[in-house]
Amino acid sequence: MALLEASSLDAGYGDLQILDDVDLGVDAGEYVTIVGPNGAGKSTVMKSIFGLTAYMGGSITFDGEPIHGKRPEEIIRTGIGYVPQNDNVFPSLSVIENLEMGAYILDEVPEDRLEWIFDRFPILEERKSQKAGTMSGGQQQMLAMGRALMLEPDLLMLDEPSAGLAPDLVDDMFDRIDRINDDGTAVLLVEQNAKEALRRCDRGYVLVQGGNRYMDTGEALLGDEQVRQDFLGG
Amino acid sequence: MSAGTERGRFADVSIQEVIGWLLLAVVGLLVLDLVRQVLVGELPLGRLWAFTWNGIVDSLYIGLAAIGLSMTYSILRFANFSHGDLITTGAFTGWTAAYLVGGIGIAELSSRLLLRADGGAQPGAVGMDVVSAPIAIVLGLIVAAALTILVALAIDRLVYRKLRDASGITLLIASVGVALALRYIIALFYTTDTRGVVASSPQWETPAFVPIETINLHEATLVISALSLIVGVHLLLQYTKLGKSMRAMSDNKDLALITGIPTERVIFATWVIGAGLAGVAGYLIVLDRGQVTINLGWFLLLLIFAAVILGGIGSIYGALAGSLVIGLTINLSLVWIPSDLNEIAAFTLMIVVLIFRPDGLFKGVETA
Numbered sequence: 094m095a096l097l098e099a100s101s102l103d104a105g106y107g108d109l110q111i112l113d114d115v116d117l118g119v120d121a122g123e124y125v126t127i128v129g130p131n132g133a134g135k136s137t138v139m140k141s142i143f144g145l146t147a148y149m150g151g152s153i154t155f156d157g158e159p160i161h162g163k164r165p166e167e168i169i170r171t172g173i174g175y176v177p178q179n180d181n182v183f184p185s186l187s188v189i190e191n192l193e194m195g196a197y198i199l200d201e202v203p204e205d206r207l208e209w210i211f212d213r214f215p216i217l218e219e220r221k222s223q224k225a226g227t228m229s230g231g232q233q234q235m236l237a238m239g240r241a242l243m244l245e246p247d248l249l250m251l252d253e254p255s256a257g258l259a260p261d262l263v264d265d266m267f268d269r270i271d272r273i274n275d276d277g278t279a280v281l282l283v284e285q286n287a288k289e290a291l292r293r294c295d296r297g298y299v300l301v302q303g304g305n306r307y308m309d310t311g312e313a314l315l316g317d318e319q320v321r322q323d324f325l326g327g
Numbered sequence: 328m329s330a331g332t333e334r335g336r337f338a339d340v341s342i343q344e345v346i347g348w349l350l351l352a353v354v355g356l357l358v359l360d361l362v363r364q365v366l367v368g369e370l371p372l373g374r375l376w377a378f379t380w381n382g383i384v385d386s387l388y389i390g391l392a393a394i395g396l397s398m399t400y401s402i403l404r405f406a407n408f409s410h411g412d413l414i415t416t417g418a419f420t421g422w423t424a425a426y427l428v429g430g431i432g433i434a435e436l437s438s439r440l441l442l443r444a445d446g447g448a449q450p451g452a453v454g455m456d457v458v459s460a461p462i463a464i465v466l467g468l469i470v471a472a473a474l475t476i477l478v479a480l481a482i483d484r485l486v487y488r489k490l491r492d493a494s495g496i497t498l499l500i501a502s503v504g505v506a507l508a509l510r511y512i513i514a515l516f517y518t519t520d521t522r523g524v525v526a527s528s529p530q531w532e533t534p535a536f537v538p539i540e541t542i543n544l545h546e547a548t549l550v551i552s553a554l555s556l557i558v559g560v561h562l563l564l565q566y567t568k569l570g571k572s573m574r575a576m577s578d579n580k581d582l583a584l585i586t587g588i589p590t591e592r593v594i595f596a597t598w599v600i601g602a603g604l605a606g607v608a609g610y611l612i613v614l615d616r617g618q619v620t621i622n623l624g625w626f627l628l629l630l631i632f633a634a635v636i637l638g639g640i641g642s643i644y645g646a647l648a649g650s651l652v653i654g655l656t657i658n659l660s661l662v663w664i665p666s667d668l669n670e671i672a673a674f675t676l677m678i679v680v681l682i683f684r685p686d687g688l689f690k691g692v693e694t695a
Binding site for chain 1: 568571572574575577578579581582583584585586587588589
């Protein structure tokens, strides 16, 4: 059974429907990418899973339990971590305080988990007391991922983690995502950098105008003539 | 150099900047004049010290109130015009409690319950000072905080909670309505008469080694209470989980939501802290001034806003620094202008600051 399963999902903002009949699944430990042109609704898929949009129909289940219509603070307890694209750290809080906020729903800050995150992102330990707002874009992105990993989620959703990063940092970011996935956390990734994302992932979805158009392994999508021409720039 | 480039350069300077530089020049001249007056002995050091000390005292109660105003701004995202009347609420409820306890067996219950609305229960006769009635005064302080908190939470439930997703302007206008309603509900019971409710402050003759001869014990009570509360709020914000989540929510409400921070609980805590401090501020102002009036908080609100804006709206450390600037300015300006005009000085300074630093003096330095 899939870890995350969205079927015939309709969702949007206010009265405006963005997602139309979206089907999407992520298995435990799987690495899934959503690619597609701007405005296709890629980010909206993630926001909808996390209860941040208006739910209009269909279903989302996580670990077999329906989660559509639930509020974000309930969904975070089910085992989904979410890193939004922009403004994903608390700028006036220090690095360590940002990580503590990631574990807010626990009674105590899990020290071993903190160690685990410092092990994967050593820069966060070095800059422990620095204010998040004064760090570089790449460092803030790592902090945002660290924060989302504090609760040991079964699924980590990343919305364009490479956006705004210097080209030499993009590869590094992808390597880190690989490592999180190798540790057993399922990853759902939305990426502008479609070719690289498809090269790395297990499976990919191509989202167009609020509906999913193609679904296949990343390799197959990269090899597909139609997909290449229409969405990957040849 | 051609005339054209010269004109071009003048055009870069806006009218506001010209006014700003002029005002700044005036402020600079006044500072120089202050130094001159002290040097030639026109202004005795004792008087300068008295102005400075009064400035610090004023800045402390302005600061207490400014913390709450700044917090509601950054967490609930609106300028709360009813904050001044929370100060008034604290003043009346707190002193009523002090009279109820301190005046037992001395004055009529009705005079005590309505805080001398009938002119009875003279403060001197009731012994309303910190030495004669310490328990009543401390109890009043606690009641001032507690009842102001209850009033603020009730208002939140009745008015602001329904408007959680409304714009800042909608909330601002609602808060003006709340301010008027609250003030005249208080007036309904306590009347609009200004009256003395505190006996003159006992003085403490200091031992010889202290440079100041006497200490006004009511002022000392204000200073010590205010400083401990400010330190307390600082510790709460920096080192407790609640405080960190409050700072997180003031940074980014949406991110707080997806991190699992219970936003309604943070809002609840914001009212408790903000209203509690406002109530205490109102109570302490009356202790210092001796008089209570229905317009107490409303008249103070502009100065508190000035302090919050000076420091960079939304930052409580900025608000405290802004309070110090405002408190010192309104008192040091007495060197040149009469006391009923001294708020002009505070607002002029605010205009100068806003022209050159539109985000306030401390924006971007420290937020919380």
